[in-house]
Amino acid sequence: MDQKPPKELLKLAKEMVATVDKYWKILNLQEDIDRLRSFEEQSQDPKFWDNADRARDITQKKNELSLKVEPWVALKQEIVDFPDLIEMTLEEMGDEATESLNQDYRKLQEKLEELELAEALNGKDDTCNAFINIHPGAGGTESQDWADMLLRMFSRYLDKSGFRYELVDFQEGDAAGIKNATLYVQGEKAFGYLKSESGVHRLVRISPFDSNKRRHTSFASVYVTPELDDTINIEIDEKDLRVDVFRSSGAGGQHVNTTDSAVRMTHIPSGIVVACQNERSQIKNRDTAMKMLKARLYEVEKQKNLEEKEKSGGEKRDIAWGSQIRSYVFHPYNMVKDHRTDHETANVQGVMDGDLEPFIMSYLKSRTIA
Numbered sequence: 001m002d003q004k005p006p007k008e009l010l011k012l013a014k015e016m017v018a019t020v021d022k023y024w025k026i027l028n029l030q031e032d033i034d035r036l037r038s039f040e041e042q043s044q045d046p047k048f049w050d051n052a053d054r055a056r057d058i059t060q061k062k063n064e065l066s067l068k069v070e071p072w073v074a075l076k077q078e079i080v081d082f083p084d085l086i087e088m089t090l091e092e093m094g095d096e097a098t099e100s101l102n103q104d105y106r107k108l109q110e111k112l113e114e115l116e117l118a119e120a121l122n123g124k125d126d127t128c129n130a131f132i133n134i135h136p137g138a139g140g141t142e143s144q145d146w147a148d149m150l151l152r153m154f155s156r157y158l159d160k161s162g163f164r165y166e167l168v169d170f171q172e173g174d175a176a177g178i179k180n181a182t183l184y185v186q187g188e189k190a191f192g193y194l195k196s197e198s199g200v201h202r203l204v205r206i207s208p209f210d211s212n213k214r215r216h217t218s219f220a221s222v223y224v225t226p227e228l229d230d231t232i233n234i235e236i237d238e239k240d241l242r243v244d245v246f247r248s249s250g251a252g253g254q255h256v257n258t259t260d261s262a263v264r265m266t267h268i269p270s271g272i273v274v275a276c277q278n279e280r281s282q283i284k285n286r287d288t289a290m291k292m293l294k295a296r297l298y299e300v301e302k303q304k305n306l307e308e309k310e311k312s313g314g315e316k317r318d319i320a321w322g323s324q325i326r327s328y329v330f331h332p333y334n335m336v337k338d339h340r341t342d343h344e345t346a347n348v349q350g351v352m353d354g355d356l357e358p359f360i361m362s363y364l365k366s367r368t369i370a
Contacts, residue, residue: 003102006090013083013105016112020076026368027119029072036065075111082108120364126192128226131292132183133274136173137200137219144177146203146218149352151181154197156354163187168288169275176209180275182292184227191226196363197356198224198299199325206331215331219324225295234294242266243286248277265289272296326359328352341366 004012024030039062042048049055082104089097134150136143158165169182185194200221207216228234244264262277263285274292276285328348329335336351336359337344343362345351351359 003099004105006086006095006098006101009098009101009105010083010086013079013086016079016108017083019112020072020079023072023116023119023368024076027072029069032065032069033073036062036069039065071115075108075115079108079112116365116368117361120368121189121192123192125226126189126195128191128229129187130185130191130194130227131168131223131225131295132185132194132197133169133223133225133292133296134178134181134183135221135223136177136179137221139216139218141173141175141177141209142207142216143218143220144173144175144179145209146177146201147179147181147220148173148177149203150201150220150222151178151183153352153354153356154183156352157356158183158185158354160354161187161193161357163190166278168278168292170277171275182274182276184288191224193360193364194224196360197222197325202324202327204327204329204331223296223299225292225299227291228294228298232298234298236267236290236294236297240268242268245282261285263289265293267293267297270297270300272300338362 039058042058043055043062048058085104086101089101132154134147134154136147155165164186165183167181168184169180171179171181173179200219203218203220205216205218206213210216242265244266245260246262246264247260248262261280261282262275263282264273264275265286266273272293274289274296276288276292279285279288325340326336326338328351329337330348334346334348335344336348338359341359341362343359345358347355
């Protein structure tokens, strides 16, 4: 375990105080504390329950605020006191206390990271299951092979992370790779974790398909959408749909290429196309395709609302799936870099084997404290 010397530990402790103060402002925690005190005062009024509906509403809001605020209040006090604790302990015990102070620092750091993650995953859709759709950009075999590499990367990440998933659509490429693939992912806060992957992924490498061994740049788009629950209603007019049925292709059971059970659904106004072929039943495939289409339309609408909000507020921010989010460079050097957070690593092979956790956590943290 890495042991920080006393001076560095004190510096890190003071930086942690600054980080908590930043969260305090960004999350409007003082306002929430004031509201919580007001609700508590109202609940002490002898006539509080004379209006039962209002009392229940206030009680619910008070409980929600308590769950949000109390962990931050307790942690802030610990972190604010920690620099003084370091100095006092070192005065009394000298360098012998360094190990125990390092342990205390790591515990505080873990608590802070847990709260950071909780804030980053509190969006209303973050608890949903997710669909990951991977689609190659222009470039034929090159980009289709890159899309297939991304499919493998995400599958490896999901295996390591314990998410359940199934391949609900798969279309092989002309010579190699894939033309399209969709993973259906189930698990706690699947969309919350995977939303960071929506966007254009760029590959730079020496092409294995080029006999002259030239360097090529390939692109693939990744769309991550939440599986909508019954509380979200997306209306789709049947006249706006074109539904095609076809025989399944690629890996599958004995029914592959024997029945027209696969379903491709095109939403004509938006041009969005989804497909499902993992079930033997055409009806089940149609139901899944409809879920996928509603999820895509829902995300498009959310992005439009976000753009309008940022435009009216004078802000400008990258649209998640409308811009290049990450580059994977295999040549002339090794590097994977996320252009939204500047997080990078030289371990390209590790990332391609599913080591996405540092990129995902960096993104989530950036969205919370931005």
